[in-house]
Amino acid sequence: MKIRDAADEDLEEVTAIYNDAVEQTTAIWNEVRIGVDNRRAWLADRRRAGYPVLVAVSDDGDILGYASFGDWRAWDGYRHTVEHSVYVRNDQRGAGIGRALMEALIGRARELGKHVMVAGIEAGNTGSIRLHEKLGFARVGHLTEVGTKFGRWLDLTFLQLTLDGRTVPDPVPDPASDPAGEP
DSSP: OEEEEOOGGGHHHHHHHHHHHHHHOSSSOOOSOOOHHHHHHHHHHHHHHTOOEEEEEOTTSOEEEEEEEEESSSSGGGTTEEEEEEEEOTTTTTSSHHHHHHHHHHHHHHHTTOOEEEEEEETTOHHHHHHHHHTTOEEEEEEEEEEEETTEEEEEEEEEEEOOOOOOOOOOOOGGGOGGGOO
């Protein structure tokens, strides 16, 4: 198996993995299947933002899982924090693919200078929570009954990983008050 950046040719298999998670799991709190065009637009958005979409590929070229991260929240103050997603094909779960994808994703976040990676995991998904804890994530919050799927309320557990030890960064410069920006 190897981990690489996703290509447009991977999107049919990525979509199938996503849709299986929609239909069979509480990893995604969406109840509507999507089409390849949805994943194509999503991949394009991630690329524009400079964020990775990684795939785990078998020796035969099959997509075994995928992972990505994006902005945690839209405001400037959160620019150093990302939230990630990892999905593994249903017949490949428990084989170390999720861990390999996570390790690669954490490396990419560090390369981009991100400070914190957040995970929001359905509280009953103990396997995913344990994996995150083994990777150094700490439980930092628990929200009860904030979602629903399969006719029941779902709780959300938040975990986070601090990616570096730097101090508080400089604020975003205000172009209106920057004398160097004046003609």
